[in-house]
Amino acid sequence: MIGHNTLIVLLGCAALGGASGVVGGFALLRGRALLADAIGHAALPGVVAASLIVAAFGGSARSLGPLLLGAALSGWLGLLALRALTASGRIRQDAAIGVVLSAFYALGTVGLSIAQAMPNAAQAGLSHFILGQAATLTESDAILAGALALGCIGVVAALFQPLRALCFDEAFARSQGLPVRLLDLVLLALLLAVCVAGLPAVGLLLVVALLIVPAAAARLVTQGLPALLALAGALGAAAGAAGALISTRFENIPTGAAVVLVGLVGFGAAVTWSRR
């Protein structure tokens, strides 16, 4: 049987996977999906810094809210760094992502080892942010991540038509007077929110897969955008729940890896189906 806490964690991971699929669908069509990798890695220094600050003020370093806030702030800094690097047009996006991702991750790793040398063990559990461990989530953690994820789905639904127009033809959308910069900013914020919400469960190394794999699979086997988003969301939710279930049963398997492997089974099925 599944206990109450496990059930909540499974639902939280399912919501997270669903939101990742939906947001990932738009990110993929806008050519921004790899930003999730940069955000995930860029979040690590923020997580470490947040835990040190909370511990310094005598708070519980395990409370998720401040850690996610730190992750979001440092993920956002990573995106700003990316924009600064690519602004001149002399550094391409892929090179800039490589630089930002490794720089922030290296910084975070150094911070992590410093935190681990601290006596009060404030850092306990921080390494879960790298590979993800759904089993360590408390009920309220899972509810926080799940609520964030559902909020992201709501924003996508509210802006469905203009986001679709932007992703298909930016020049036309601009010529109609759509707030293209604002819509792009919202898409970026959604990407950031989903990545950050997914960190504790899926981990920063593999959070990018949760955004790309379901959306890429759904794109292979659907015609219209609503169907693509629905399937990507469903696949992401299934992968999130199944991965979390597997990793709570076999504690040696990190959740991120389990989620991604389940998602890849779906991706493989989509590839096979699309070639038939």
Add this chain to the structure above:
Amino acid sequence: MNPPFAVEGLNVSYAGRPALTNVTWAAAPGLTAILGPNGAGKSTLLKAALGLIPSDSGKARFFGQSLEQARSRVAYLPQRASVDWDFPASALDVVAMARLPRMRWWGSVPRAEREAARVALDSVGLVEFADRQIGRLSGGQQQRVFLARALAQGADLFLMDEPLAAVDAVTEQTILAVLHSLVEEGKTVLMVHHDLSLIAAHFDHVLILAEHVVAAGPVAESFTEASIAAAFGGLPGRA
């Protein structure tokens, strides 16, 4: 009366290299071809006027108003190659995007707007392809989908970037017929174009560019061998 489209002292450059130099021009109602060699700034003129790329100086007016004020009267048709036609959308989905300024932003496209999109598709001869995935249309059909989307905007001024580039004969005839009927309704069409053979038979006016205005006016007066030679011979190394 205010001209449907006018630019004044427009200067645009890409990374320090001039693309348009001090372009001042007012369009007359009717069908105008914007001609010039590659790199002459034809597409740049449309994009800069619409604020899609930054201008160094100058301004564009639409019916004597700013773009913001006249937005709903202006339709833009980008180059077909500027988008990914593998995008998950049907022909009707794409045409319905033209109705976005009149629609709520969530949920599906309302019935009235879908109907408007269908009418536009019908006028370019594609109504039976309404539900087809755009990636499965031919290049000419994709170009007609773009034209239908511009039509569905219900505009009075159409800025079109090479709608006749690399299209089949049926598409060419369909597009020219649509353009003529727009002009008969009193609309203005400005079209970036490269095929000089169609000009005398189909167009009312020309604007010949080579980074600056070489010639502009009615076809009979301005579409001369001298102005063509000046434009197409005026940029060394670009035939």
